Amino acid sequence: MALHRKHILSGFLGLVVTGSFAAGVFEPELKAQGSLPDTIFSLRPEGGKELDPARTYNKVLDILNEKYVGDNLPSARKLTYTAIRGLLNAADDPYTRFLDPDEFRQLKEENDGEFDGIGATLEPQPTKEGYIKVLRPVPGGPAETAGVKRGDMITKIDGKPTTGLDVDEAVKLIRGKAGTIVKLSIKRSGQAALVEKAITRRPVELPILEYRMLEGGVGYISLLQFNEVSDRKIELAVRDLEAKGMKALVFDLRGNPGGLLTSAIDISSRFVKPGSDVVWIEEAQESDRKKTNGRVRYLGERWPFTILVNRTSASASEIVAGAVKDNKTGTVIGATTFGKGLVQTLMPLDDGSAVLITTAKYLTPSRGDINRSKTQRGGVVPDIEVEVTEGQFLKGEDPQLKKALEHLHQKIGYTKTGKNTTGAPKNP
Amino acid sequence: MRRREQFMWISAMVLCLAPFAFFAGLGMRGLYRSFATERLDTGAGDGLTRLASANPRVPDTDTRPQFLYMDVLNKLKLWSVEGVPNDTRLAHGSVEAMLNSLDDPNTRLVSPTEAKALRDATLGQFHGLGAVLTIQRYNERAVAETAKANLPGVLGTKPKPENPGIKTVTVVSVLPGSPAETAGLQAGDRITEIDGHWVAPTHVSYRILTQIIDPAGIQDGRPRSPEELPEQPITPDPDREKFRKEQEEVSKRWQTATDLSTALTDLNGGMQGEHEITFQRGVPAKTQKVKVTFGVTRPELVSSRKINETTGYLRVLLFNPETVKQAGEALGKLQADGAKSLVVDLRGNPGGSMDAARQFAGLLIGNGKFMVVKERDAARALTERVVTAQGPAKFKPATLSVLVDRGTAGSAELVAAALRDNLGTPLVGGSTFGDGTEQELAILQDGSGISITRARTLTAKRLDFDGKGLRVDVPATGDPVEDAVKALAAPAPAAPASAVKGARNSGA
Numbered sequence: 001m002a003l004h005r006k007h008i009l010s011g012f013l014g015l016v017v018t019g020s021f022a023a024g025v026f027e028p029e030l031k032a033q034g035s036l037p038d039t040i041f042s043l044r045p046e047g048g049k050e051l052d053p054a055r056t057y058n059k060v061l062d063i064l065n066e067k068y069v070g071d072n073l074p075s076a077r078k079l080t081y082t083a084i085r086g087l088l089n090a091a092d093d094p095y096t097r098f099l100d101p102d103e104f105r106q107l108k109e110e111n112d113g114e115f116d117g118i119g120a121t122l123e124p125q126p127t128k129e130g131y132i133k134v135l136r137p138v139p140g141g142p143a144e145t146a147g148v149k150r151g152d153m154i155t156k157i158d159g160k161p162t163t164g165l166d167v168d169e170a171v172k173l174i175r176g177k178a179g180t181i182v183k184l185s186i187k188r189s190g191q192a193a194l195v196e197k198a199i200t201r202r203p204v205e206l207p208i209l210e211y212r213m214l215e216g217g218v219g220y221i222s223l224l225q226f227n228e229v230s231d232r233k234i235e236l237a238v239r240d241l242e243a244k245g246m247k248a249l250v251f252d253l254r255g256n257p258g259g260l261l262t263s264a265i266d267i268s269s270r271f272v273k274p275g276s277d278v279v280w281i282e283e284a285q286e287s288d289r290k291k292t293n294g295r296v297r298y299l300g301e302r303w304p305f306t307i308l309v310n311r312t313s314a315s316a317s318e319i320v321a322g323a324v325k326d327n328k329t330g331t332v333i334g335a336t337t338f339g340k341g342l343v344q345t346l347m348p349l350d351d352g353s354a355v356l357i358t359t360a361k362y363l364t365p366s367r368g369d370i371n372r373s374k375t376q377r378g379g380v381v382p383d384i385e386v387e388v389t390e391g392q393f394l395k396g397e398d399p400q401l402k403k404a405l406e407h408l409h410q411k412i413g414y415t416k417t418g419k420n421t422t423g424a425p426k427n428p
Numbered sequence: 429m430r431r432r433e434q435f436m437w438i439s440a441m442v443l444c445l446a447p448f449a450f451f452a453g454l455g456m457r458g459l460y461r462s463f464a465t466e467r468l469d470t471g472a473g474d475g476l477t478r479l480a481s482a483n484p485r486v487p488d489t490d491t492r493p494q495f496l497y498m499d500v501l502n503k504l505k506l507w508s509v510e511g512v513p514n515d516t517r518l519a520h521g522s523v524e525a526m527l528n529s530l531d532d533p534n535t536r537l538v539s540p541t542e543a544k545a546l547r548d549a550t551l552g553q554f555h556g557l558g559a560v561l562t563i564q565r566y567n568e569r570a571v572a573e574t575a576k577a578n579l580p581g582v583l584g585t586k587p588k589p590e591n592p593g594i595k596t597v598t599v600v601s602v603l604p605g606s607p608a609e610t611a612g613l614q615a616g617d618r619i620t621e622i623d624g625h626w627v628a629p630t631h632v633s634y635r636i637l638t639q640i641i642d643p644a645g646i647q648d649g650r651p652r653s654p655e656e657l658p659e660q661p662i663t664p665d666p667d668r669e670k671f672r673k674e675q676e677e678v679s680k681r682w683q684t685a686t687d688l689s690t691a692l693t694d695l696n697g698g699m700q701g702e703h704e705i706t707f708q709r710g711v712p713a714k715t716q717k718v719k720v721t722f723g724v725t726r727p728e729l730v731s732s733r734k735i736n737e738t739t740g741y742l743r744v745l746l747f748n749p750e751t752v753k754q755a756g757e758a759l760g761k762l763q764a765d766g767a768k769s770l771v772v773d774l775r776g777n778p779g780g781s782m783d784a785a786r787q788f789a790g791l792l793i794g795n796g797k798f799m800v801v802k803e804r805d806a807a808r809a810l811t812e813r814v815v816t817a818q819g820p821a822k823f824k825p826a827t828l829s830v831l832v833d834r835g836t837a838g839s840a841e842l843v844a845a846a847l848r849d850n851l852g853t854p855l856v857g858g859s860t861f862g863d864g865t866e867q868e869l870a871i872l873q874d875g876s877g878i879s880i881t882r883a884r885t886l887t888a889k890r891l892d893f894d895g896k897g898l899r900v901d902v903p904a905t906g907d908p909v910e911d912a913v914k915a916l917a918a919p920a921p922a923a924p925a926s927a928v929k930g931a932r933n934s935g936a
Contacts, residue, residue, distance in 0.1 A: 036780055036838065037546055037877075039867075039868040039869065039882075040546070040868075040871060041868065041871060048873070049873055049874050049875070050516050051516040051519035051520070051872055051873065052515060052519065053515055053518040053519040053522060054494075054497060054501055056519040056523060057519070058494060059878075060526055061526075063880055064530075066806075067880050067882040068532075068804070068880055068881065069804055069810075069865075069883050069884055070530060070535070070881060073530070076493045080493030080496055082529045083497060083522040084497060084522070086525025086526065087497075087500065087501065087504070087518050087522045087525075090522070091508060091512055091513065091518075091521075092510075093508070093510045096508065096510075282509065283509055284506075343509075347503055347507075350496065350499070353496070355503060355504075357503060357508055358508060358509055359507045359508065359509055361509055361510075
């Protein structure tokens with residue numbers, strides 16, 4: 001605890017210094033010009049050889065304002081954002097980063113799973129002609145209501161041609177405040193004339209979870225991210241699947257980039273026995289904390305389950321997979337996960353921007369470090385490894401899911417009768 | 429809205445405690461809480477409300493950028509679990525990012541080794557390669573266009589903003605007797621690799637590397653469900669394979685790359701012994717490799733002799749107070765020996781002290797106009813100032829000519845232009861380097877330096893030669909010194925028409 005106090009003190013001292021250093025402390029030494037420096041100044045050393053980051057940053061800000069001859073000197077705020085990015089970059093942790101107000105807003109939207117827009121997913125790459133292609137309008141969303149169809153190509157957004165824009169830029173243009181209108185010019189294959197659509201933006205919810213019943217009474221739940229409502233949505237999906245006679249479960253975490261730590265621990269508690277360890281959390285200046293499942297809601301005693309993972313199953317997904325693997329309560333199937341064993345805390349700043357700082361590491365219950373680094377690949381290695389080849393991927397085949405099904409069918413003693421009972425896709 | 433696969437890569441990094449978890453966490457840090465509570469009172473800590481609201485309300489606390497920076501620095505030090513690098517590295521990180529965000533390649537952070545080398549260079553002692561180096565934006569197309577326009581020796585038109593070109597370590601001058609000269613390097617050469625490590629035009633951080641090393645592959649996300657598949661089934665095609673191979677090569681290149689700052693450090697005394705330098709020369713660029721044994725070069729900075737009965741020759745390799753003093757003495761001696769005419773040799777002179785250059789010009793042109801300086805005033809408005817040479821003139825030769833080449837840069841270019849503008853002196857040799865900017869180097873207490881481009885320098889006749897160079901009046905055809913003797917011309921106050929001529933001659 002004494003350590004904390006020390007840090008706070010140094011923080012305040014830093015603030016005091018900030019106000020007082022700006023006075024001229026330069027001493028001209030020698031003048032030179034051209035490709036050699038014109039003038040060499042020395043800063044009068046004030047205590048040691050170490051640089052003080054805040055003082056140095058302030059000094060550079062001053063020198064630039066006073067002397068830099070170039071046009072377009074960014075504003076002090078913009079330069080500060082850049083300085084902060086540089087500061088966090090020096091920390092050499094890829095997850096510690098700065099979010100300017102725009103980026104912060106976008107992150108919030110993605111974390112909340114809700115934002116104002118038209119409700120359509122887009123192809124990640126523009127078409128050859130430079131158009132933005134609609135992959136799928138969200139059912140019931142503004143785009144679908146306005147008659148936007150799958151495969152439509154957006155050629156203009158509010159009159160601005162999409163050629164030359166990347167999808168991110170197009171998304172920025174399409175999103176906006178609820179109630180406002182965005183005009184899209186749409187080219188449809190087989191039609192010469194452009195279709196004009198005026199769409200009123202509305203709050204759109206990103207899907208969090210998809211579930212359906214697969215062959216032989218095997219339930220399938222795919223979780224797309226860990227947020228405040230994820231656990232509740234799983235509860236509802238499980239209830240519905242059980243009502244339909246679920247005898248086993250495939251819990252798909254492939255492509256799940258993670259989310260909230262609390263959500264990961266909540267969801268893990270469904271897949272490990274009460275009293276079992278879920279994850280170890282190591283924080284700066286704190287002794288390790290072990291998170292143990294304190295809740296009695298283990299699903300594994302009702303029926304067997306498998307967890308599906310791949311390279312893009314990250315952070316929170318890896319906590320769940322690691323907990324299941326180490327506690328041997330279910331079978332982890334797929335490819336080695338991303339390898340992110342670090343926890344960031346989002347800290348909003350006073351001007352609407354924010355920083356994400358890596359404040360904790362986590363280890364799996366058996367104290368395995370799954371973080372990828374310069375020295376190790378990291379990731380949770382599945383109990384049964386199944387890769388998807390590019391050819392299979394492009395054809396939409398899914399050998400990982402197939403393997404999971406086979407595995408569970410064997411466990412519940414189901415043999416194929418030739419009758420296909422795969423249910424239709426369903427949205428909660 | 430967007431497909432998950434598309435932003436997966438970014439969002440894969442985000443596993444964050446919700447803000448409520450963050451504030452709950454404060455409970456366990458009792459001593460920190462008072463700090464946090466204070467922040468809550470000021471309305472700054474209501475992260476929960478603000479995070480939940482789509483439009484953060486207008487902040488009512490002190491959001492001056494300086495406080496923002498302090499705030500982040502304190503948070504990083506207090507909370508980071510990975511351990512924070514030392515303060516100097518953090519400071520360097522910030523400064524490097526700030527300076528690199530500007531369009532000017534020579535406004536940058538200079539390492540302690542390079543700063544010391546620059547300081548020694550102004551005194552005539554050159555470390556490492558033995559060449560004066562700079563960072564230029566190099567744009568092959570712009571250079572090619574210039575070459576087509578048949579402007580001999582001109583480095584390139586200024587890169588256009590929409591195609592700023594790649595930052596490249598460029599040789600300004602090669603010092604006589606240096607390792608660089610032994611290896612055959614020339615002014616204008618662009619150094620692209622050191623010992624096979626590509627000199628990347630940016631600082632390569634771990635963050636960038638992790639993204640480059642592991643580009644998103646096909647297994648991003650789940651296999652698509654049939655309804656998400658495109659209407660036309662995609663078939664694996666050779667273009668895709670080719671693209672992937674290219675990506676792999678690019679990522680390999682990045683992984684082994686060095687950056688501009690490290691390269692300049694290495695070449696300025698940071699490296700000892702023999703090393704392989706890869707450089708490009710000419711248009712279209714021809715790549716060559718040479719072995720260079722680094723060492724310290726101390727060239728003779730001022731030399732003079734009689735070319736014939738009445739003609740003296742004075743070479744100055746660098747301007748600093750000492751060389752100007754020596755040059756003054758040499759001129760006196762030449763005059764005493766009966767020299768009436770003078771060839772001033774500024775080839776390979778990278779410039780140096782502006783005051784010294786003014787004094788040197790003053791030896792010949794008295795208090796004539798030396799240059800026009802464009803700089804910022806207190807309100808950051810661009811202002812112009814005419815700077816005169818520092819007389820009185822010591823030597824008034826009957827005839828005079830000046831030798832220059834591509835290694836003539838900075839204040840040496842200004843001296844040459846001042847002689848031409850004031851006395852009509854012909855420039856002989858090859859077009860000059862084209863450095864019309866002034867840098868200031870502020871040395872910090874750890875020995876590193878902040879280089880800032882603080883002014884643009886124009887010739888007395890307001891010619892902007894930056895990035896273009898001065899075009900000579902008499903291109904060298906044979907032995908440059910003989911050409912200079914042939915070109916000797918009587919000093920004449922510049923005729924009004926020659927302003928136009930000067931401008932045309934300059935290669936602008």
